[in-house]
Amino acid sequence: MSLSSELLQYLLSGLTMGGIYALVALGFVIIHNVTGIINFAQGEFVMLGAMFMVTLVNAGVPAAGALVIAVILVMIVVGLIEFGAIRTAKKASPLTLVIITIGLSTAIKGIALLIWGTNPYKLEPFTKGGPIHIGGATIIPQSLWVIGTTVLVLALTFFIFEYTYWGKALRACVVNKFAARLMGINPQRMSLLAFVFSAALAALAGIVIAPITYVTYDMGLMLGLKGFVAAVLGGLSSTPGAVIGGLALGIMESMGAGLLSSGYKDGIAFIILLLVLFLKPGGLFGTSGTKRV
C-alpha cells in the first residue's frame, strides 16, 4: 500500500469515527448552550440507543422500525431524566448540575449492566456487501451509513435552528436568556427540548456505529468523553465548531493510530483536550465573544 492510499484509508476511517464524535459533540453543545450544563451522561445516551436497537432487532423487529423505536425510546428516557433529575435541582448551581449528570451517567451504566450484562452484542450492518474500493483505500458499507447519517442529521439540525420557530426560540435562549423569559419562553420547556433533541442525536450515533464497534454496557464512556473533547475543540458553544471538532478529532486519532501506534489511539483525544485547555481555552474555532447555536 502506498503512503497516499494509506493516508486516504486513515482519512476515511477518521471521518467515520469523526462523524460519531460530531453527533455526540453537538448534543453537548446544544445542552450547554440552552441550560449552561455540561451533560456528562451524553455518552450513556449513545449506549442506550445502541442497546435498544440491538435488543429490538434480536427480538425480530425489522431494522428500520427498530431504529425509529430505539431513538424514540431514548428520547423518552432522557425526557424523564430531565424531568426527574435536572429540573428538580434547577435552583442548584451549574457545577452541581454537572456533578448530577456524572451521577446519572454512573446510574444509567449500572442499570444497563443489570439489564444487558457484560457481554458485547453484535448488530448486523444495515446493508450487506463487501468493502468498497476507493483510490487504493477500502471502506465498509456501514461507514458510508455513518457518514451519510451524520451529514443528514447535521443538515436537519441546521435547518431546525435556522428556519423553524422552535429552533429560533432555542437560539433566543442561548443569545439572551433573560429576554427569552420576557417573551414568555419557558426556560424549563427549552431545557427539556435541548435534552431530548441531544438524546436523539446520541441515540442515532450509537445505532449507526453499533455494527462497527459491538455494543457493550460501558461503550458510552469513551464515546462520551471523545464527544466532549470534540465539543471543547470546537469551542463548546458553537454547533459548526462541534462538527468540525468531531471530524478533526476522528481524523487525528486515526492518523495517529495508523502512523504512530494503535496503542496511542485513545490517548490522542486526551492529549488534544489538555493542549486545547492550556493553549486555547476558547476552542480552535472559538469565537469567545458571541455565542451561537
Added chain:
Amino acid sequence: MLKVVKIETYHGRIKVLNNVSLDVEKGEIVTIIGANGAGKTTLLSTIAGIHRPKSGQVYLGTIQTSCMPVQNVVKAGISLVPEHREVFDSLSIIDNLKLGAYHRYKTDKKSINDDIENILSLFPALRGRESQLAGTLSGGEQQMLAIGRGLMAKPKVLLLDEPSLGLAPLVVKEIFDILVNLKKRGTTILMVEQNAKAALKVADRAYIIERGQISLAGRARDMLQDARVQSAYLGARLHA
C-alpha cells in the same frame, strides 16, 4: 386596568420596594420618575413576574398576576421592554419581532404577519431591513425594535424600563413621539424614567419613587410645575 397594591420586594435581605401602590387606567401613559437605584427596575420586574414580592399584589383587571411565573404574566397581558433593550443580537429583526409573539404563536399564527406589518409602519426605520441582525442596529433602532418586540405580544399593558437610556435627545424625542402615537391607538403604557422632563411631557399621570417608596403622585402636567419636582428632577433652580 393595572393595579399594584402595597408591594414589598427584597433583593436578598435588603428591602428594595417599600409599600408601593399604584394604578394605571386603560389607555393612559403613566410614568414613574426616580433617581438611579431608587427601585424602578425592581418595580417593573416585580410587575412582570421576574421578582416575587414578599407581600402585596399585582392585578391586571381582575386577575392576580403576582403569583404567576413570567410566561403566564406575559400570557395574561403584561409585556416588559427591559432596561438596556436586550434584543436578540445575533437574530434578525424579523425573528426578534416573531419571538415577541411567542406566547400566541401557536394560536394566532395567521395574524402575525399583519402585526409585523403594523409594527414596521410604526417604526419605519426598521422597514426594509428585516433580515439584518439586531446587533448591528444603532441604540435608538434597537430601542424601537425592543418596543416593537414587546408590542408583538399584544399586551394589555406595556411596561417600558428607561427607553431613553443612552440615547441622543433627538432620538429620545422620536421614540417618545411614537409612544404618544401608541397611546392614540389605545395602548396602555407604564414607563419608568430618569429623564423626567421628556417622560412628564408625554405622560398623563406620574409617580415619584425615592428609595423604594412612592413619595409623590399626580397629574404629569402638575408635576412639571411642581417646585420640588423641578428642583429634584428637572434641573431647575428654586427661585429665591
